[in-house]
Amino acid sequence: MAETPTNKGWFSRIKEGLKRTSGKITEGLESILIKKKLDAEMLQELEDLLLSTDLGIFTTKNLIQTLEKNKFNQEVTMEEVKKFLADEIAKTIAPFSIPLLLNESSHPHVILVVGINGSGKTTTIGKLAHSWKKQGIKVRLVAGDTFRAAAVEQLKIWGQRSEIPVEMSKNGSDPAGLMHEALQKSIHEKDDVLLIDTAGRLHNKDDLMAELSKIIRVLKKVNPNVPHSCVLVLDATIGQNALSQVEIYKKIAEITGLIITKLDGTAKGGIVVALATKYNLPIHAIGVGENIEDLKTFDPQAFANGLVNI
16 A cells, blocks of 8 residues: 655645645634634534535534534634644544555455546556555556556556556457456466556446446456455545545445545545545545655545644
8 A cells, every 4th residue: 555654745745735625724714713702603604614625514513513512602713723623523534544455365466446537546556556566565557448548558657667567458448358367367477466447437327337347247257356455536626526426336346445636636625524424435545646656545634634724
């Protein structure tokens, strides 16, 4: 999995990446906290502000109720409210911070990566592969989006950059056949990880469902226990639409975890919290940039601090 975020550089990148969301929260708090004492009107305005970041109704209601219980009719400062929000949000999402762990007894550990075109799926695969390669883990990639030449070429470039083999086929060929051959080869080569890119065409959900279902059936013919992981990559900039994407992909495949990308381009960073709490799914990692190192294990406190800019 992507390395654990322990250095100050990564924390500063999270803060920088979330500045559109944190700026919105800070600006809102400045206008809300004009009065010294926390009253019902301020609580309602704060609730509306948090909902506008796509934090989710459940989490927002809990935050407001807890704040009301502890601080109602008391004097509050901007710093106190920010710290309260950061600590409570971190506490809420901490159970969902679970790295993408590999089963060491599986050679290879097969990871099916799904998500719509433009979500950052192929880039995420490249970053994961690079991280594991640095750790001495033997990785193989499969360019399974055979109908999109750009996706195949992009994965090929990632493979060349990290010196990782990439299994490809001719454009328009049956992806299930490619997966079957790739898995057999990966078993023979004793790879540690087989990372599979897939198509993400949501304009025809029936075709997408049929294709992914076929891929999973074909993989299971080689090994009934695969895929070991099915990771959904979501673009944070789409806000609430990410929820509907989870619903669609849950019907197609057994999603085992999420990776959230493009947090550096959204004012709706709260969607990370809404996704975790609504679907009870692990968040394996978050991305805050295009660089090869800009994907790291999800750190709840660092994320929550960045969300409110503290």
